[in-house]
Amino acid sequence: MIRVDESSPVPIYQQIVEEVKRAVLTGVFGPDQRLPSIRELALELKVNPNTVAKAYQEMEAQRVIYFRRGQGAYISPRSEEERVQEAQREISRLFRQVLDIAHSLRLSRTRLNDLFRQAAQEHPDMKEEKP
C-alpha cells in the first residue's frame, strides 16, 4: 500500500520513490514482487499516469525495480551485499561531511567520538552499546 500526501511540498513522484524504497528496506516488498502497474497506482492515488511513470523510471534508474515488457514493474532482487555496500558508501559520505565540519572548527577526534556515542545512545534503535 503506497500513500502520498497531496499537500506536501515534496513532489508526488518523489514520495512514491521513498515509499517503495522504504518498503523494500523493511521487507514489505520482497525480491521480484510485482508492483501495481503505472495505471493502477495512478488511479489509486488520483494522479496522472505520467507522475507515477516518473517515479518508476527514477526507481528503475536506481535499480530499485525493473520492468518486464508488457507485464509490469518488479522489485529488483538486489543482493544483500549490494545493499550493504551502497549503505556504506552513503554512510562514508556523511562521515566525511562530519569531518569537514569538525576540522573547520578544530573539534578533536575525541570530541567527535563522544558525539557519536551520544547519538547512538539516544537513537531509538541503537541503544545496545558495548561496555
Next chain:
Amino acid sequence: MIRVDESSPVPIYQQIVEEVKRAVLTGVFGPDQRLPSIRELALELKVNPNTVAKAYQEMEAQRVIYFRRGQGAYISPRSEEERVQEAQREISRLFRQVLDIAHSLRLSRTRLNDLFRQAAQEHPDMKEEKP
C-alpha cells in the same frame, strides 16, 4: 573577495552566503569586520542589488552578520562557544542520519565504528589518530 559562478545551478544569493560563511570559518573575515555594501557587491558581481540583499538578509537571519543603520553590514562577533555548539548540533544531525541507515540494514555498531575510523584516516585534515 567574494566570487560567484554565474553558470552554476546554485542560486547566486546562496553562493554568496556560503562564501561569506566559509570566510568566517576560515578566519578571512573577523568579528565586526565590515562587508562590502549591498550596492558595492552587486556592482562587483554584476548582479542586482536585490540579489545581494537577499543573501545579506539570509545571513542576518542566521546571525552571521548584522547591520548598522545607514552604514553597512558587519560580521557578527559570535563567540567560539556558539560556533562550536552549532557545529555539534549539525554533527549530531548527521550522525542520526547515519544511525538510521545503519539500523535499516542492520549494520553493527562495530562496523560503523570501523567506517568512521576509515573515513577519518582518509580525511586530508584528520589523519591524526590515537593508537
Next chain:
DNA sequence: GTTAGTGTATTAGTAGAGTAATACACTAAA
C-alpha cells in the same frame, strides 16, 4: 538642509520543475 551613502519595497520577467490531458506503441494471452 543637502548630499552621498546605506538598505528596502514594488513590480515584472524568466526559467525550471512538477503535473496533467491526450494520444501513441508495444506485448501477452486468448
Next chain:
DNA sequence: TTTAGTGTATTACTCTACTAATACACTAAC
C-alpha cells in the same frame, strides 16, 4: 488477429524560485 493490459511520447498548464529594473526611505556627515 483481436483484446486488454502494459509503458511512453507530446504538449501544455501551473506554480515557484530566482533575478532584475526601478523607485523609495532612511542615516550619517558635512
